[in-house]
């Protein structure tokens with residue numbers, strides 16, 4: 001069977017057409033490959049680390065692109081020609097089809113078909129050594145001075161999909177979703193609004209990362225429309241609650257940690273163990289119904305006000321790709337208890353931008369510019385704390401960082417703070433005024449780490465508000 005034919009067969013449904021484990025779809029059996037060929041093709045000979053800023057790809061990548069060869073974020077995509085969702089990575093304006101490479105024996109992660117899955121969970125379950133080896137091999141295949149893919153027109157045609165032709169899906173099956181509350185600036189702003197300056201932070205806040213258990217069932221990928229939720233509303237000035245569409249719909253700018261390894265029930269995690277469990281990060285919008293929240297949250301915290309939708313970006317940027325951008329977070333005082341102490345920098349210099357396109361307008365305007373580096377509690381501390389009671393963590397768990405606000409007024413990560421609970425509506429350059437989101441509004445979050453001459457970016461997470469029915 002020719003390569004082209006095998007491609008057509010797999011296009012019908014890669015998951016149903018899974019070949020024999022020892023057989024590539026082109027009919028070649030791996031153990032019968034000419035001696036040395038498999039070794040040569042699948043073992044990275046790379047001496048340069050995939051994060052090396054001097055690396056270049058044979059694919060042209062604009063310096064302002066989020067997806068240079070130093071990034072290589074994982075996602076799940078499909079195309080009109082081959083509609084089965086499968087795993088790819090973003091490079092410039094292309095998606096590199098990892099299932100095509102796996103079938104052609106160019107990429108060997110162990111069990112065949114890992115990249116034919118419609119989620120990253122099977123790949124993540126293989127662990128950090130496989131993650132690193134795979135990233136190094138993909139980097140090698142994309143290098144400008146490596147001929148294997150560069151000079152193979154047939155393979156390039158199969159494996160490189162223009163980004164505009166790719167439909168991006170939820171990149172992993174979300175096992176559990178937990179949302180933290182770890183920006184001191186955000187917690188202080190909200191505390192001042194509702195409890196006054198003297199009691200802004202609750203007594204526990206400086207001692208542990210505060211969180212609630214959210215819903216995995218309504219985590220959706222960027223581009224999914226979000227219907228305005230209904231709920232019980234009881235503004236302070238009325239006697240009895242009513243059931244109606246939310247009137248104070250908000251966003252929350254967050255990063256999401258994607259947990260790639262499990263931890264046992266009853267166990268605890270060291271800093272290093274927690275770090276090694278983190279596969280990567282996504283942008284996260286924790287949509288919030290402030291009026292529903294205000295009435296329901298006593299005494300157990302948010303429930304339905306946060307459960308109707310959580311949007312994430314389609315590309316998971318690996319923890320390894322963020323290594324060059326590590327830095328120390330804010331000083332923690334009082335010193336955390338022993339199990340939460342960190343021996344090395346666990347924050348990232350990651351710039352964030354939120355823009356709003358008001359309903360009926362074409363232009364999106366920036367309403368917040370901040371940075372992930374301000375977070376008081378790091379993702380590693382959140383994960384360590386999460387497991388500390390003996391709570392088991394699973395492959396595919398998603399941890400929201402909590403709203404990311406910075407010290408300045410233009411660095412606030414929610415409309416609740418930007419409009420100061422509706423008392424200071426934001427006026428957009430086009431003339432529209434907003435205290436909270438209106439039907440037809442579209443919200444876009446972007447994030448990137450700026451390197452010297454390149455950026456490791458996340459793309460975007462977008463959501464448009466639909467009217468309640």
Ligand code: CA
Nearest residue numbers: 252286402403
């Ligand atoms: Ca939140």
